[in-house]
Amino acid sequence: MQVPVLETERLILRQHEAGDFEAWAAFHADPEVMRFLGGVQPRSTAWRGLCGMAGAWTIRGFSMFAVIERASGRWIGRIGPHAPEGWPGLEVGWGLTREAAGKGYAREAAIAAIDYAVDVLGWDAVIHTIDPENAASIRLAQALGAENRGPTRLPAPLEEFRVDCWAQTADQWRARRATLD
Template sequence: MPAAPSPLLETDRLILRPPQAEDFEPWAAFAADPEAARFIGGTQPRAIAWRALCTMAGAWTIRGFAMFSVIEKATGRWVGRLGPWQPEGWPAPEVGWGLAREAWGKGYATEGAAAAMDYAFDVLGWTDVIHCIDAENAGSRGVAQRLGSTLKGEAMLPPPLSEPCQVWGQSREQWRARRR
């Protein structure tokens, strides 16, 4: 089966594209940072970070979607991963985000997630999007609120995470009404 064309999304300051092998070094540094990884399952050694990168790349092949690598336009640096995500057992289709610490506080999560939500609704045809957020993660709750999502309840993430999360989200109709 021929590979599907890889999507490339652009915002004012970011390029969102499927993960590539060249992303591994910054991905591994991100995964090893205790603060950056605190609310996404904790730190990972290089070997596990490699598997996580390959999981995202493989999901693009198998599912036709996964999180994008986030590239800062001004520098060309990899600064995180975000976008559509729904591994087996996940509560619902998610647009999630995780950024390297040097990218925090710049509005990149909101900017990139908004583009990813447009993609999820307009290209993937999703009718609803959630964000699985640790109850202590005030930064991600703020991103969800800026996107117009509201707290929908709680869920238990599947193994290997096996931890509770808050489920934030909205419908395609709510998203489109807000974007007008």
């Protein structure tokens, strides 16, 4: 399968590669970054996660993109379509390194990823599963036009995490999208 490369003004969204592992492992070892993303992971678990993310392109036909900062070429996070077995819906999720936070990168990449999910993958709706205490992600979901549909559950081993389902239909996204440029 030919995995797409999405480009925004400041970012490149591409498939994860083996060379991303050190940055990926550091991301998953950072307690602040992982506070709302399932908790800190040892390198061995992070490795399996990276391989699963890359392999989802073959198995599912979509996966989260590696987010690369154009100016530096650095891996700064993962954003995009995500729906592992048992997930409560078709999600566009996000997670950025601490250094990349607060620069508008999540918004920029999420817009490109939702466009991809709706326009290319043909999704009828997009969700974001967000811990009710994650104020930054809630603000982003609201800015993207999603509405809180209430609590939902994630599959094992994440079933104990509290998350709300923020969602919007593809039609709602298209109407909102025109105002985001």
